[in-house]
Amino acid sequence: MNSTYLAATCTALTGPSSIRLVEQVVRPLQSGEVRIRVHAAGLNFPDLLMTQGKYQFRPDPPFVPGLEAAGEVIEVASDVHSVKPGDRVMAGGKGGALAEQWVVRAASVSPLPAALSFSEGACWQTAASTAWHALVERGHLQAGESVLVLGASGGVGMAAVKMAKHIGAMVIGTGSNEEKLQAIDQAGADHLLDPADEELAAKVKQLTDGKGVDVIYDPVGGDLALTATRAIAWNGRYLIIGFASGTIPAFPANHALIKAYSLIGVRAGESPRRDPQLARRQSMALSELAAQGAIRPQISHRFALTDLTKALAVLERREAIGRVVIEIDTSC
Incomplete structure (x- = not known):
């Protein structure tokens, strides 16, 4: 050596x-x-x-x-x-x-x-563990529910699209150009939206029969985060993954109160280090997903x-x- x-x-x-x-x-x-x-x-x-x-x-x-x-x-x-x-x-x-x-x-x-x-x-590993920890451990996403993935063409976003489809959810993904939207479509998203669309929240509601999405997966932050909250369902779960936009949003507490949704921080790396049982659970789940070639x-x-x-x-x-x-x- x-x-x-x-x-x-x-x-x-x-x-x-x-x-x-x-x-x-x-x-x-x-x-x-x-x-x-x-x-x-x-x-x-x-x-x-x-x-x-x-x-x-x-x-x-x-x-x-x-x-x-x-x-x-x-x-x-x-x-x-x-x-x-x-x-x-x-x-x-x-x-x-x-x-x-x-x-x-x-x-x-x-x-x-x-x-x-x-x-x-x-x-x-990083993208898969983030998607699993956010959607399964923190978001409790269930088959038949709906999820909006912001920044779906990025590494953790695309992993979330694949993880959500693996669970059996209906997935709406956002992408800023045609090439990114095509990649999100190939990853398995059911619906595609432009994050700059002024009607984004209204279109999400249309796709969910007026209900809004059960889970929002957000690695982007910024103004898009506040737009997305208008598309969340009653008792929804808003997963805060990161701030790729460079801007940390200030969520209106009164809006979370009125719609009874939860703002949930996701620390996919730190959480297992603090919780040995979670670490074992996550390791077993990721090993199985990797062996299956899932979330490739x-x-x-x-x-x-x-x-x-x-x-x-x-x-x-x-x-x-x-x-x-x-x-x-x-x-x-």
Whole structure:
């Protein structure tokens, strides 16, 4: 094993332009850790936000971004028995995936299903866990209910469309251009709407026989969030995933009172860390979904590690349809 490896490093909180490829020294493993040779890493919007210092988790530079990856185990600590060198795996964490090697906790590592390639596996876990945790654990979405997915052409949005259809719900997805709407349609959405349509709320009500949607899945925030609340059903559940628009909405409390809907925060990563029983439940559900090849990610852009700045700019310009992946070595 080489004594050094390359890692894409954020050197200042000034956005993607601060990324530099930096040689890192391989450190000894500590108890419970696994070292992975990264073959592919999935980009997520929080990766972009972290380079700008705008995410909830705000590491100080220099740091290596990247929340998820797939690759091959090259070393395990002496007390790790769940995986072994040579295993093909997926992994998640708070950062560090955008590198040739990644050291993670063994509990964060799972087998790469035969149904998924390295690139698909690298893009699977964060979006799938967000969709599952939001719709199943927090939103209690049931077959036959309706859900409005805002930003449905993004990574977590498209995963939500597929997850909701897997559950058996009626899905309305929003997309800002024809290419994105086509992708949302192919992901399985029953109805497609333009988020800029002034009649968005009225059209959602028409599609739900005047009732409004049971669940709203919102990774966007901003003004669209307030528009969407006008389309929610009595006793509806509004799932707050994130703020890709860059603006945090201020929800009118009187409106939530009058329509008796719930505003529900979703922390798909933090919640299982705080609740071991939830972590086991989520792990089992995601393992089953992965083995089935469900919620297979759509990858619109592929980049080399050396082009990470360009890849993050794609996210910043909202050009991704589905997922963006950094491919380091997918030959194995």
